[in-house]
Amino acid sequence: MLNLTRDERKVFIFLSVIFLLGVGVNFIVKNFTPGKSPAYFSDKIGRINLNTADRDLLMEIPGIGEKLSQRILESRKARGNFSNIDELKEIKGISEAKFMKIRDYLILE
Amino acid sequence: MKTPLAFFTFCFSLGVVCAYLIKVPFWFVYVLGVTFTLVSLLLIKRELSFHIIFFCSVFILGILHFEVSSFPPKRSISRYLHHNNDQVYAIKGYVNNNPAIQDGRTVFIFRVERLQFNQSSYKTSGDILVYLKGTKALSYGEELILLGKARRPHRAFKSGVAAVMHLQNSSKLIRLNKNKGDIIRRSAFYLKNKIEGIFLKHLSPLAAGIVDAMVLGEKGHISPVIYDAMVKSGTVHILVVSGFNVGIIAFISGLFLKILRIPRKLRYFLVIVVLIFYCFITGASTPVVRATVMGIFLILGYILRREADITNSFSLAMLFILFVDPQALFSISFQLSYISVAAIVYLYPRLRSFLKVERIKINPLKLIVDGCLVSFSAWLGTMGFIAYYFKIFSPVTLLANIFVVPLATLITLSGLSMVVVALISPFLAGPLASTNEILVILLLKTNTLFINLPFAYFYL
Numbered sequence: 257m258l259n260l261t262r263d264e265r266k267v268f269i270f271l272s273v274i275f276l277l278g279v280g281v282n283f284i285v286k287n288f289t290p291g292k293s294p295a296y297f298s299d300k301i302g303r304i305n306l307n308t309a310d311r312d313l314l315m316e317i318p319g320i321g322e323k324l325s326q327r328i329l330e331s332r333k334a335r336g337n338f339s340n341i342d343e344l345k346e347i348k349g350i351s352e353a354k355f356m357k358i359r360d361y362l363i364l365e
Numbered sequence: 366m367k368t369p370l371a372f373f374t375f376c377f378s379l380g381v382v383c384a385y386l387i388k389v390p391f392w393f394v395y396v397l398g399v400t401f402t403l404v405s406l407l408l409i410k411r412e413l414s415f416h417i418i419f420f421c422s423v424f425i426l427g428i429l430h431f432e433v434s435s436f437p438p439k440r441s442i443s444r445y446l447h448h449n450n451d452q453v454y455a456i457k458g459y460v461n462n463n464p465a466i467q468d469g470r471t472v473f474i475f476r477v478e479r480l481q482f483n484q485s486s487y488k489t490s491g492d493i494l495v496y497l498k499g500t501k502a503l504s505y506g507e508e509l510i511l512l513g514k515a516r517r518p519h520r521a522f523k524s525g526v527a528a529v530m531h532l533q534n535s536s537k538l539i540r541l542n543k544n545k546g547d548i549i550r551r552s553a554f555y556l557k558n559k560i561e562g563i564f565l566k567h568l569s570p571l572a573a574g575i576v577d578a579m580v581l582g583e584k585g586h587i588s589p590v591i592y593d594a595m596v597k598s599g600t601v602h603i604l605v606v607s608g609f610n611v612g613i614i615a616f617i618s619g620l621f622l623k624i625l626r627i628p629r630k631l632r633y634f635l636v637i638v639v640l641i642f643y644c645f646i647t648g649a650s651t652p653v654v655r656a657t658v659m660g661i662f663l664i665l666g667y668i669l670r671r672e673a674d675i676t677n678s679f680s681l682a683m684l685f686i687l688f689v690d691p692q693a694l695f696s697i698s699f700q701l702s703y704i705s706v707a708a709i710v711y712l713y714p715r716l717r718s719f720l721k722v723e724r725i726k727i728n729p730l731k732l733i734v735d736g737c738l739v740s741f742s743a744w745l746g747t748m749g750f751i752a753y754y755f756k757i758f759s760p761v762t763l764l765a766n767i768f769v770v771p772l773a774t775l776i777t778l779s780g781l782s783m784v785v786v787a788l789i790s791p792f793l794a795g796p797l798a799s800t801n802e803i804l805v806i807l808l809l810k811t812n813t814l815f816i817n818l819p820f821a822y823f824y825l
Contacts, residue, residue: 260369265409265419268373272402272422276395279429283391286438304539318536361539 370680380427398425443527491527506546553645567798582606599762603773608656658682708746761821
């Protein structure tokens with residue numbers, strides 16, 4: 257019919273077996289791996305590290321513009337690293353309201 | 366019979382269609398598949414019975430493959446999405462395509478790695494489609510955190526994306542300044558952006574949009590009016606990167622490597638590498654993958670000094686795409702791409718011999734008749750599909766293609782030449798840009814002329 261030699265037939269059967277095995281394993285992996293398994297809760301996700309962020313990264317935070325990011329970087333350079341996020345309030349241009357707004361975007365590491 | 370792959374592909378596709386139409390229990394079909402494979406092993410010395418049983422097992426493989434690929438994995442992000450639309454998610458992952466700017470929005474596919482909501486974080490997988498208001502210079506592989514609401518799309522898993530996310534401003538997107546993409550795709554997208562930059566710099570927006578579509582398959586810059594006019598005349602296929610472009614790339618790169626006196630075998634391997642790279646540049650759409658696999662198969666035939674059978678290479682390309690994504694069988698792009706090539710492969714030689722084209726002594730006339738027959742074969746093959754999907758019947762297609770296709774060929778060649786010249790020296794690109802402009806205007810005028818003819822097209 258297709259004039260396949262015996263060796264060619266063996267190859268095709270071998271490929272079918274491999275494919276069948278693959279499909280079976282794939283089905284098991286998709287269906288029987290534990291579902292909603294909480295990896296870990298991390299309050300870091302979605303936050304920017306105040307001690308390593310560069311100017312562009314700081315400017316991603318709503319309420320922080322070019323000037324303010326520059327002041328934050330200068331303050332960080334002057335004091336070494338921030339040890340507490342509250343220290344941001346000492347920077348000119350960060351009022352209590354602004355601090356409350358940007359606090360949730362930041363983390364210290 | 367020289368085309369066993371065509372039979373395998375047919376049986377496998379039949380299995381995929383069967384699984385699409387009928388819901389069958391996985392384990393029952395799996396046991397059946399194992400049984401058929403074992404029986405075919407026992408019947409290996411027989412002729413007819415081996416083939417029947419083996420084709421049955423290939424048919425079952427098609428069913429099983431579709432079944433497995435049609436439901437999302439346990440960790441897919443779609444399983445975590447709440448129906449409550451007010452839920453805000455924090456999603457960590459990376460940009461998984463070349464972001465595009467559409468209607469003032471930055472649109473990209475995002476590969477999800479971690480999802481967080483309700484004080485819990487989960488390891489997840491899957492792609493989501495992101496619409497970010499405004500234009501933001503993002504690139505493939507960039508690691509981000511997105512903050513916003515996500516919803517399942519209408520045809521969730523079939524569309525390939527598990528969720529859609531709309532971000533109202535860039536403050537909802539946090540850059541992590543890391544790149545996770547693979548180097549091949551990253552460099553392919555870099556080159557694509559560079560080439561697009563050349564088109565936009567040297568050509569008018571109208572010409573740049575058309576040349577961009579023809580060379581890189583990027584249709585985002587084409588005006589809907591032009592696209593609609595091309596649909597009416599049945600020449601819209603020239604705006605898609607296909608086997609024709611892949612052929613040009615293979616020819617140009619082969620020629621260039623020959624000039625460099627690269628040894629024959631190494632040259633063919635390098636052409637294969639170039640084709641794969643071009644496939645990535647153009648976004649690996651179905652027609653390009655088909656043409657690339659077929660091209661590779663033909664080149665391998667040259668390397669091994671064996672005559673590559675067009676039907677076998679065509680079937681192999683189809684089998685390859687179906688292995689990767691069996692859902693592709695039901696996409697318009699896949700159907701039109703394969704039916705047109707199948708029609709050309711099957712009908713064109715028969716029409717040629719029926720009309721005794723070989724007897725034509727004048728070469729230019731022979732070339733025109735050949736062109737008409739190729740166009741006619743493709744038109745016959747795709748006519749039913751186009752009428753069904755686009756509700757349009759265009760008798761003018763045949764005539765329009767005779768004039769539009771050569772112009773498109775010239776635009777593609779001229780566009781590629783402009784890219785090469787501009788990369789060497791931007792000052793030399795000017796004259797070529799003017800040629801491109803003229804050709805594009807000629808193409809559009811020709812197309813308009815044909816769609817304005819009486820009975821050029823009918824809406825069904």
